[in-house]
Amino acid sequence: xxxxxxxxxxxxDYLEKRVAHRAVHLEMARASVARDELQLGGAVPNxxxxxxxxxxxxxxxxxxEDFARADPYTNGGVVTSWRVRxxxxxxxxxxxxxx
Numbered sequence: 001x002x003x004x005x006x007x008x009x010x011x012x013d014y015l016e017k018r019v020a021h022r023a024v025h026l027e028m029a030r031a032s033v034a035r036d037e038l039q040l041g042g043a044v045p046n047x048x049x050x051x052x053x054x055x056x057x058x059x060x061x062x063x064x065e066d067f068a069r070a071d072p073y074t075n076g077g078v079v080t081s082w083r084v085r086x087x088x089x090x091x092x093x094x095x096x097x098x099x
Contacts, residue, residue, distance in 0.1 A: 001057050001058065001096055002026075002057070002058065002059065002060075002086055002088075003039075003055060003056065003057055003086070003087040003088070003089050003096055003097060004056045004057075004058060004061050004063070004064045004084050004085065004087065005054070005055060005056075005064075005084060005085045005086075005087050006052075006054040006055075006064040006065075006067065006068055006082060006083075006084050006088055006097045007051060007052070007053060007082060007083050007084070007085065008051055008052035008053075008054070008068075008073065008074075008078075008079040008082050009049060009051050009078070009080050009082065010043070010049060010050045010051055010052060010078065010079060010080065010083045011047075011080050012049065013041060013077060013084065014050065014078050014079075017076065017077050017078045018073065018078045019050055020076065021072035021073055021076040021078060022036075025078075026074055027048065027070055027074050028067065028070065028071060028072075028091065029041055029054075032056075032067060036057065037044070037056050037057060037058055037063050037067075038054060038055070038056055038067070039055045039057050039094065040053075040054070040055045041053070041054035042054075052073075052079070053093045054063060054067070055087070057096070058067060061086065064084045067086055068082045068084070
């Protein structure tokens with residue numbers, strides 16, 4: 001298993017745009033948590049521009065990519081762009097690479 005970060009770049013007016021899509025987005029996120037894929041997710045609101053981070057645990061980046069492609073945030077204008085990056089975690093309770 002590996003960790004992958006799904007990074008969302010938010011639209012300037014994302015708080016207003018997300019209202020229409022938030023319930024489905026959270027439903028998708030909770031379903032992914034139940035499958036032990038999504039580990040953590042949230043916004044980094046005080047950066048300019050603000051962005052979102054979602055941490056996935058999976059064999060490949062496909063799980064995070066599929067989430068992004070199906071997410072109403074990416075299809076509804078809340079997110080202007082997204083990318084997935086592997087994150088090699090080495091310390092802490094949830095680290096997947098032990099040294």
